Amino acid sequence: MADGRIYNFSAGPSMMPVPVLEKAAAQMLNYEGSGMSVMEMSHRSKYYDDIINGAQDAFRRVMNVPDNYQILFMQGGATMQFSAIPLNLMVTGKADYAITGNFARGAYKEAKKYGEIHVAASSEADNFTWIPKQEQLDLDPEADYFYICANNTIFGTEWNYDPETGKVPVVADMSSNIMSKPIDFTKYGVVYGGAQKNMGPAGMAVVVIREDLMGHYRENMPVLLDYKLMADKNSMYNTPPTYSIYMFKLMVEWVEQMGGVSVMDERARKRSGLLYDYLDASDLFKGAAQKDSRSRMNVCFRTGDPELDKKFVAESVKAGMSNLKGHRLVGGMRASIYNAMPMEGVEHLLKFMENFEKNNK
Amino acid sequence: MADGRIYNFSAGPSMMPVPVLEKAAAQMLNYEGSGMSVMEMSHRSKYYDDIINGAQDAFRRVMNVPDNYQILFMQGGATMQFSAIPLNLMVTGKADYAITGNFARGAYKEAKKYGEIHVAASSEADNFTWIPKQEQLDLDPEADYFYICANNTIFGTEWNYDPETGKVPVVADMSSNIMSKPIDFTKYGVVYGGAQKNMGPAGMAVVVIREDLMGHYRENMPVLLDYKLMADKNSMYNTPPTYSIYMFKLMVEWVEQMGGVSVMDERARKRSGLLYDYLDASDLFKGAAQKDSRSRMNVCFRTGDPELDKKFVAESVKAGMSNLKGHRLVGGMRASIYNAMPMEGVEHLLKFMENFEKNNK
Numbered sequence: 135m136a137d138g139r140i141y142n143f144s145a146g147p148s149m150m151p152v153p154v155l156e157k158a159a160a161q162m163l164n165y166e167g168s169g170m171s172v173m174e175m176s177h178r179s180k181y182y183d184d185i186i187n188g189a190q191d192a193f194r195r196v197m198n199v200p201d202n203y204q205i206l207f208m209q210g211g212a213t214m215q216f217s218a219i220p221l222n223l224m225v226t227g228k229a230d231y232a233i234t235g236n237f238a239r240g241a242y243k244e245a246k247k248y249g250e251i252h253v254a255a256s257s258e259a260d261n262f263t264w265i266p267k268q269e270q271l272d273l274d275p276e277a278d279y280f281y282i283c284a285n286n287t288i289f290g291t292e293w294n295y296d297p298e299t300g301k302v303p304v305v306a307d308m309s310s311n312i313m314s315k316p317i318d319f320t321k322y323g324v325v326y327g328g329a330q331k332n333m334g335p336a337g338m339a340v341v342v343i344r345e346d347l348m349g350h351y352r353e354n355m356p357v358l359l360d361y362k363l364m365a366d367k368n369s370m371y372n373t374p375p376t377y378s379i380y381m382f383k384l385m386v387e388w389v390e391q392m393g394g395v396s397v398m399d400e401r402a403r404k405r406s407g408l409l410y411d412y413l414d415a416s417d418l419f420k421g422a423a424q425k426d427s428r429s430r431m432n433v434c435f436r437t438g439d440p441e442l443d444k445k446f447v448a449e450s451v452k453a454g455m456s457n458l459k460g461h462r463l464v465g466g467m468r469a470s471i472y473n474a475m476p477m478e479g480v481e482h483l484l485k486f487m488e489n490f491e492k493n494n495k
Numbered sequence: 496m497a498d499g500r501i502y503n504f505s506a507g508p509s510m511m512p513v514p515v516l517e518k519a520a521a522q523m524l525n526y527e528g529s530g531m532s533v534m535e536m537s538h539r540s541k542y543y544d545d546i547i548n549g550a551q552d553a554f555r556r557v558m559n560v561p562d563n564y565q566i567l568f569m570q571g572g573a574t575m576q577f578s579a580i581p582l583n584l585m586v587t588g589k590a591d592y593a594i595t596g597n598f599a600r601g602a603y604k605e606a607k608k609y610g611e612i613h614v615a616a617s618s619e620a621d622n623f624t625w626i627p628k629q630e631q632l633d634l635d636p637e638a639d640y641f642y643i644c645a646n647n648t649i650f651g652t653e654w655n656y657d658p659e660t661g662k663v664p665v666v667a668d669m670s671s672n673i674m675s676k677p678i679d680f681t682k683y684g685v686v687y688g689g690a691q692k693n694m695g696p697a698g699m700a701v702v703v704i705r706e707d708l709m710g711h712y713r714e715n716m717p718v719l720l721d722y723k724l725m726a727d728k729n730s731m732y733n734t735p736p737t738y739s740i741y742m743f744k745l746m747v748e749w750v751e752q753m754g755g756v757s758v759m760d761e762r763a764r765k766r767s768g769l770l771y772d773y774l775d776a777s778d779l780f781k782g783a784a785q786k787d788s789r790s791r792m793n794v795c796f797r798t799g800d801p802e803l804d805k806k807f808v809a810e811s812v813k814a815g816m817s818n819l820k821g822h823r824l825v826g827g828m829r830a831s832i833y834n835a836m837p838m839e840g841v842e843h844l845l846k847f848m849e850n851f852e853k854n855n856k
Contacts, residue, residue, distance in 0.1 A: 138534070144537040152524065154585070155532050159523035163516050169501030171516050173696040173742070176505040176818055183578030209570040209698060212720055213733035217717035225758055246713040329834055330734055335534040335571060337698050337736025354608040356578035356717060358571055364767055372574035375698025375736070376508055456530070 141479035145287045145470040146456035147312065147330040149479075154384045170178030172380045185376075186369065189383035196390050199342055200319055206341040206361060207369040207379050212237065212309045212328040215339050216244035216479050218359040219305055219324065219354045223279045230254040230277045230302070235262045236463060239305060239442060245281070248352070254280060254308075259486075261464070262289040265427040268298060272489025279303045279323060285311035287331075288461040290434035290468065291427040296321035303347060311431050312340070313389055314473055315399035323347050331431070332473045334381035389473065398473050402430040405471045405480045409433045412484055418491040422464055443467060446490055453486050455479075505650045505818035506793060506831040507671065508691040510840075515745045533741045538734050546737075548732070550744035553581045561680055561765075562704055567702040567722060568730040568740050573598065573670045573689040576700050577605035579720040580666055580685065582713045582757035584640045591615040591663070596647030596670060597824060606642070609713070615641060622825070623650040626788040629659060640664045640684060646672035649822040651795035651829065652788040657682035663713045664708060672792050673701070674750055675834055676760035684708050692792070693759075693834045695742035716780050750834065758761075759834050763791040766832045766841045770794045773845055779852040783825055797827025798855075804828060807851055814847050816840075 142149045165172050168181045175182045190205045191490035197204060208214065219241070220229065227249040231242040233256040245251045254273055255266035257258045273280060280299045285292040287310045296318060298303055303323025319325065329337035343361055351360040358364075363371055369379075389398060410428060413421040413435050424433035437443055443466050447459045458466040469483060526533050527844060529542045531657055534752070536543045542617050551566045558853075560566060569575065570737045581590065592603040594617035606612045615634055616627035617691045626647075630757075634641060646653040648671045657679060658665055664684025673688035680686065685704045691697035704722055712721040718788040749853040751757055774796050782797035798804055806821045821829040830844060 138525055138528065138530055142531050142535055144535070144540075146734065147535055147537060149534050159520045162520035162523070163513065164499055167499065169499055169815075170503050173516075174503055174505070174508055174511050176508060177697070178651045179505075179818070187716075209572070209575065211570070211733050212716065214570065214719050217719070219718075244718055292672070295632050328734065330737075332821075335736070335738040336538070337739055344498065348546065356575065356607055356720065357583075358575050358578070359717065372572050373689065373697045374506065375570075375696075375739075376691075377696040378698055379738075454530075457540070 141475070141482055142457060143332065143455060143469045143471065143475075143483070145461070145468060146328075147336050148306060148470055149474040150334070150385070151388050154381070154388050156386055158381060159340040173377045175376060177370055179377050180289055182376060184217045185380050185383060186374070189379050189386065192307055192383060192386040192390065196386050196394060197313065197317060198319070200378050202345050203319055203342050204345055204365040206347070206364045207374055208364060209245060209337065209343055209358070209375055211330070211336065211339055212307055212326065214242070214359065215307070215326050216241040216371050218361065219279070219281065220245040220248040221355050221359055222350060222361045223303070223305065223324070223347060224249045224352070225278050225350050226276065228252065228277050229276060231276055232256070232266060232271065232280070232282045233258055234265055234291060235289050237309070238283035238286070241283065242305065252277070262286060262291065263422065263427070265291050265425040268295065271297060273299055273302065275300055275302065277302050277306045281305045283307045285429050287432050287470070288463055290423045290429045290432040291428035292431065303344065308334075311429070312490055313386070313395060313398065314402050314431060316395050329378060329382055332385065332387045335378055336380065338375045338378040340382070375491065388396045391459070401473070401477070402471070405475060405477060406430040406433055408484060410479055412487060416449045416491060418494065419487065422466060431470060433469045433471065434460055434464055434466065436460065440465065442494060445494070449490065450486060454481060454488070502816045502836070502843055503818060503842070504816060504830045504832065504836075506822070506829060507689075508634070508697050509831055509833050511695070511746070512749050513782070514837045515742070515749050518745055520740065520832050534738050536737060538731055538737050543737060546741050546744060547735070548690060548784050550740050550747065553744060553747040553751065554701070557747050557755060558674065558678060559680070563706050564680055564703050565706055565709070565726040567704065567725045568735055569700045569702055569725060570698065570719070570736055572697065572700055573600070573668055573687065575720065576589065576668070576702065577602040579722070580640070580642065581606040581609040582720055583711060583722045584664070584666065584685070584708060585610045585713070586639050586711050587637065589635060589638050590611065591635055593617070593632065593643045595626055595644055596650050597650060598670070599644035599647070600741055602642060602644065602668065610643040613638070619723070623652065624783065625785040626652050626654050629656065630741040632658060634660055634663065636663065638663050640666045642666045645667070645669045646790055646792055648793050648831070649824055651784045651790045651793040653790035653792065664705065672790070674759060675763050675792060677756050680804060690739060690743055693746065695746045696739055699736045699739040701743070710791060714717065728734055730802070762834070762838070763832070764786070766836060766838060767791040767794055769841055769845060770830060773848060777852060779855065780848065783827060792831060792833055794830045795821055795825055795827060799822070801826065801854060808856070809849060810851065814843075816844060
C-alpha cells in the first residue's frame with residue numbers, strides 16, 4: 135500500500151478512507167479560510183454551525199432518516215448509551231433484551247440497574263455463534279422497548295432482518311454496522327452507534343431517535359444523558375466534541391461520494407463474501423459464526439490449533455496487515471472489514487491465507 | 496500572522512499552538528511508521544499504549560502530580576463532571592459550593608439532584624464580578640467536599656489562592672486555567688478540566704483525583720462515571736476518546752518544551768497584565784471584574800456603550816482577530832488568552848484598542 139500505510143483489520147477504532155484523512159490533514163491549520171483549525175473553533179460560530187448542521191443534513195440525506203427522527207451527537211461512546219437508553223425510554227419500567235454478544239450483555243447488565251429486564255433471546259450458551267430468528271424471540275407486548283445489538287463485533291454475527299415487535303419500539307446498537315447498508319428507520323425507535331468503526335474517531339455516539347420517544351428522562355439523573363434536552367439544544371447543551379463531529383461529516387460525505395450506503399452494502403457483501411467462500415472451501419480454516427448469522431463487517435475464523443493461529447497472526451503482521459488477532463473470548467483470527475477497507479486489502483489477506491494454508495498443511 | 500491564520504480570542508474551543516497542529520497534520524496518515532493514523536489505531540495496541548501512558552506521564556511530570564493522585568480521561572467535558580463529582584464523592588450527602596459564575600451555578604444545580612448542597616459563598620448579586628476571600632467562605636467542616644470553579648470564563652474572574660478547608664477535600668473545576676500555572680495538588684481532592692482551552696480539542700475531561708477519595712460511587716448510576724472503575728481500567732473501560740488523548744499529549748509536551756507551567760504562568764501574567772494596565776489607564780474602556788479577582792485567562796471589558804462595543808467587535812474581525820465579543824451575560828468584549836495565544840496577538844489587540852480609543856473619543 136502507498137506511503138507505508140498498512141491494511142488495518144482492527145475491530146475499532148479502525149481504518150478510515152485515505153481521502154478523509156488527507157482532507158483533515160490539509161485543513162488542520164486553516165479550515166476553509168477561517169484562519170483556524172476546526173479544533174480551535176468556537177462551537178457558537180458561524181463556521182461551526184455549518185459543520186454541525188452540515189453533518190446532520192448529510193447523515194439524514196445519506197441514511198434517508200425520516201423527518202420525525204432526531205439526530206443527536208453524544209459523548210461517551212456506545213457504553214454511555216447503555217445507560218441513556220433505559221434512562222430515557224423506560225416508562226413502565228420493563229424492557230426486553232436479546233443477548234447476542236458481549237456488548238448486548240453489557241447493555242443488559244446496565245439496564246438492570248433501572249428496571250425489570252427480560253431476556254427475549256440469548257445465544258450465550260453457544261458462545262454467541264448465532265442470531266435468534268424472529269420466531270425465537272420471546273417478546274413482551276407491554277415492554278417499553280426491545281433492545282438488540284445489530285452486529286456483534288467480537289463474535290462476527292449480524293442481524294440480517296429487522297425484528298417485528300408490534301407497537302414496541304426496537305432499539306438497535308449499530309456501532310459496528312451503521313452506514314454499511316440502508317436502514318429502514320421506521321422499523322426502529324432508536325438507532326445508535328459509537329463512531330469509531332464507520333463514522334470517525336472514537337469518543338462520540340450518534341443517536342437517531344423517533345421524536346415521540348423523547349421527554350421521559352428519569353428524574354435526578356446526569357443532565358447530559360437527556361435525549362430531549364440534547365435535541366432541544368441541537369446537541370450543544372455543553373461544548374460538543376467539535377472535531378469528532380467534523381470528522382463524522384467528512385466520513386458521511388465520503389460515503390455519499392462513493393455512491394451511498396447501497397454501494398457500501400454491495401462492497402461489504404463482496405468483501406465478506408470472498409472471505410466466507412474461501413473459509414467454506416478451506417481445509418485449514420473454519421468460520422466461527424453460524425452461516426445464517428454471519429457478519430459482513432467482522433469475519434471470525436480459526437485453524438483449530440491455537441499455536442497455528444498465533445503463527446498466522448505473527449506472519450500477517452510481517453505481510454503488512456495488522457490487528458488480525460481474534461478477541462480473547464473467541465480466539466483465532468478476526469478480520470474487521472468496515473467501509474474504508476479497500477477490496478485490495480481483502481485480496482491481500484486472501485492471498486496470504488492461501489499461502490499460509492499451502493505452507494501449513 | 497503567517498499562512499492566513501488569525502488571532503483567535505475564543506473562550507473555548509480556542510487557539511492551539513501551531514507546532515502542535517503541524518505535528519497532528521504531519522502524522523495524520525501514518526503515525527511514527529505504524530502505517531495508520533492515530534484515529535485508526537486500536538486502543539488495545541502497543542502504539543496506543545505508548546500514547547495514553549505517555550500522555551499521563553507527561554501530565555504528571557509537567558504538573559507535578561503526586562503519586563497518590565490518579566489521572567483519568569473521561570468523556571462528556573466538564574458538564575459530565577458536574578454529575579460525576581457528587582455521584583463519586585458524596586458519602587454523608589452534604590457538600591459546599593461557591594457560586595462564582597455560570598458554570599459554578601450549573602455544577603451546583605446538578606449536585607442538588609444528589610444531596611444537600613450549601614452555598615458557601617456567592618457573588619451572583621454582583622453579576623459574578625468577584626471571587627470570595629477565604630474569610631468570606633461559610634464552610635461546613637462535615638461536608639463531603641467544597642466545590643469551586645477556579646476560573647470563570649464568562650465573567651473573567653479567577654481564584655488566586657487555594658482555599659483552606661481543614662479536612663474537607665477541595666474540588667476545583669479548572670477547565671479554563673489548568674496547565675496555565677503550577678498547582679499544589681495536595682491542596683485539592685479533585686482537580687478536573689474540560690480539554691478545550693489549554694489541553695486540546697473539546698470532548699474530553701481530565702480528572703486528577705486523590706486515590707482515597709475513590710470507591711464510593713453511588714449505586715445504580717451510569718457505569719461510565721465511576722472514578723474507581725475508570726482508574727482500575729486506566730481510562731479504558733470502554734473505547735476512550737483516542738484522538739483527543741493524543742492531542743492532549745501533544746499539548747502537554749508543547750508546554751514542557753516551552754519551559755513548563757511556570758513559564759506558562761509568566762506568559763499569562765504578562766499577556767493579561769498588558770491588557771489590564773491599558774484598561775486601567777483608558778478613558779474609553781473599563782474592565783468588568785473587580786481588580787483583585789481578575790483572570791489571567793479571560794479579560795472582560797466594555798466601553799459602557801453597547802453600540803460602540805458592537806462597532807469594536809465588527810472592526811476587530813476586519814483587523815484579523817476573532818471571537819472578541821463578550822458573553823451575553825456580561826456584554827461588551829472578552830479576550831480569552833490561553834497558553835497558545837502568542838504575545839504578538841495581545842500586542843496586536845492592544846494597538847487596535849489604542850486606535851479604536853483615539854478614533855472614538
